[in-house]
Amino acid sequence: MDSVFRFLVGGLFVSAFAVFGTVLKPKSFAGLFGAAPSVALATLALTVATDGKSYAAIEARSMLAGAAAFFVYAWCAMVLLYRYKPSAKISTSLLLFLWLAVALTLWFFFFRMAA
């Protein structure tokens, strides 16, 4: 039941931000909404309700590494698409592995080693 509720809340938040990205022009501005904190808002609101504020704050601290990895991901996607013009679907999907690698590396050095 908890998962169904999470699914609905997450879907609604992501869809709401995606609508902004759809109706705004120019594309570079609309692209800002591609990195909107939609999943974060949904998850943190639910986490505060179920596990408390301190638990959610720890998640937010790790989110710093995820956000830095998102920057690297989006930057690489931009360079790749401009210069080499690969398929948008394949290149942006494969680059998710880069996001994972960067996020886990940052997490390991800044949060796990510090713990």
Add this chain to the structure above:
Amino acid sequence: MYVKLNLAALSETKPHEYAIRFLFGGLVTVITGIIAKRFGPTVGGLFLAFPAIFPATATLVAAHQRAKKYRAGIDGTARGRDAAALEARGASLGAIGLLAFAAIVWIFLPAHPAAAVLLAAAAAWLAVSVSLWRLRQILR
């Protein structure tokens, strides 16, 4: 360059394209919760900034641009990929805004009302992202 509202774009988006975003958003939120439960909040938190719907968004942007050029009798494959690159450039600035969002939640959430902190963090994301976008326009 000014920011404009193009409500007609809503009707250009097909129902299944809205459904895909809803599905990905819902799935990532569920998976993030499962990862946090299994591996703890320090690992789960990473996935709060997972670019879950970006591949779907970039694919849709490229497809729409390609279709637009095709209707004009031009092969728009390259233009579609340029449009996806522009989307990625915007997302890279939005990701810097995400850093501000996360920092505000991390610092202020333990001692302040959750709703106020989340709203302030979302406002900070918007302010930082838009400011960086504007700065780039000026410096270009």
